[in-house]
Amino acid sequence: MILAKIGDPDATAIAFFVAFIVVALAITYWAARRTRTTEQFYAAGHTVSGFQNGLALAGDYMSAASFLGIAGLVALFGFDGLIYSIGFLVGWPIVLFLIAEPLRNLGKYTFADVVAYRLRQTPVRMAAAVGTLSVVVFYLIAQMVGAGTLIKLMFGLDYWVAVLIVGAVMMTLLLVGGMIATTWVQIVKAVLLLGGALVLAIWTLSKFNMNPLDLFANAADKNGDKVLGPGDKIVTGSADAVSLGLALMFGTAGLPHILMRFYTVPDAAAARSSVNWATLFIGFFYLLTFVLGFGAMTLVGQGPISEIDEAGNMAAPLLAQEVGGEPFLGFIAAVAFATILAVVAGLTLSGAAALSHDLWVNVVRHGEAPEHEQLRVARVATILMGAAAIALGIALEGQNVAYMVGLAFAIAASANFPALLMSITWRKFTTWGAVASIVVGAVTALVLIYISPTIQEDVLEKSDSLFPLKNPALVSMPLAFIVGIVVSLMTRDEVAEERFAEADRRMHLGIRTTPSPVEPPVAPRPAGR
């Protein structure tokens, strides 16, 4: 009966979808009048409050991977899925302790602003753009695949049509409303997602005396005690578990679209409070995924879940249908769509910023591009990123989304995080040390993913693979640190060393002595040196 209904468009489902798209477009229209400068396009004019940004960070972060992917992994594999839930959360304190405040104080639009602050602009920004785009592309694939699968199942549309719809709404939102529209869509989405997941969890628990332990016990009765402990589906060996753990923990601190959100607040104190709120919201949400995953396993059953989507991505919507019927399924599906739209917008914007702010404005034009040109290039870059997202989403149908995001985290932890951390903490970090660290981190992660069981066995269906780990972070992240350190010790960068004291002061104390917290913009190192 369940199977018959899904893919058969229901009036309430369509109403919820249309309602959300209308809200998103209304926000876009409202934001359009506030998006006249590059600063507004990329950083919402630095006017977002700490609490708002906390919600927006949560909205940017709790992706389809969290909602659809993790619920599916828990439903199919039990405890193993929770490894993702927990891992996605523990990166946030790291962002807070090590990255958020220096980032806000030193940068303007991208994390490359911070890495390049003391170093030579051209090579560092080119390398950082490679790091950013690698992460963004993998992350985007995951989101687009999630969106396509969801809409296809809900409305019976062709997969490619579904991906195209998401891409079109996202591009309209970005081109017209920029970061302001993105921020508010993320806030609306975070509230919808937290509320929707909470209602779904309570509804589920109401069938188990409101006691999560009754639910877990029931899941264990039906599927065996093994579902409550670690299995061998997601992490096959010990090294695999540690590697995935490293990627998830340090990946967050290297995600370009998350780092970019810290520029939307007025100062470091607001950046700090936004992480505090985000950690609270995200932690709460991941606790709910325990209930949603085991709930789907018990009430829907593993058979029907994998029958509809082999990767398990439809577990949460199916659970909604089981406990609340068609209208609630429609609501949860609309929430999942909102989720994907908000994340895709944030990702595309950060990719566009790497292309236009880092590559065009700072590398090609040496930081001298006039304002109207910057804004125009930003919009062209947005179109390019959006088109790439649509094409990749269509090409790579059928991947589990939590899994693809795990790989994006590995690249972020290897390419971006080491260089970012060393640039703000180590006086003797040099231009070539940064370039080598980013390039080696990104390339190692990408190559190891290609020769890993993930690609070789699961995608290319070969019998074995050169590299034993499913996630490359255990090798690629330490290697990025080592290469950064060794190359920095072998080269000298006197200007970078001289500027460390000034940068250190600025990252700790901010620039509150000037009237506006955003001016003067980052004074880049002169291009010639």
Added chain:
Amino acid sequence: MSTADDVLGPDDQAGRRGGRRIETFEELAARRRRIALWLTAAMLVVYFTFILLIAFDKSLMARKLTDGLSLGILLGVIVVLATWVLTWIYVRWANRSYEPAARRLNEGVER
């Protein structure tokens, strides 16, 4: 090197102003680094205890404490709570101790 230490003027030479020691920028920055490092280490220990138990002792993590609750699930919830506590500790410290000190240094630069 022209930093706040010079700007603060003669009374800073003794390290005191109005009977109260003014923290130098270097001391404040070192204090922040120390706290950030300890809290990062604490988060690493909590999370990697969880991950290493999954990696090396799956049967211990699968042990049932009561009906429906394995050690793994309990530890998972504890990691989430630890994340909240550590974040809260840092933000509280930064708002109460770090911000005022940074403001004092910034005011020193302005004069």
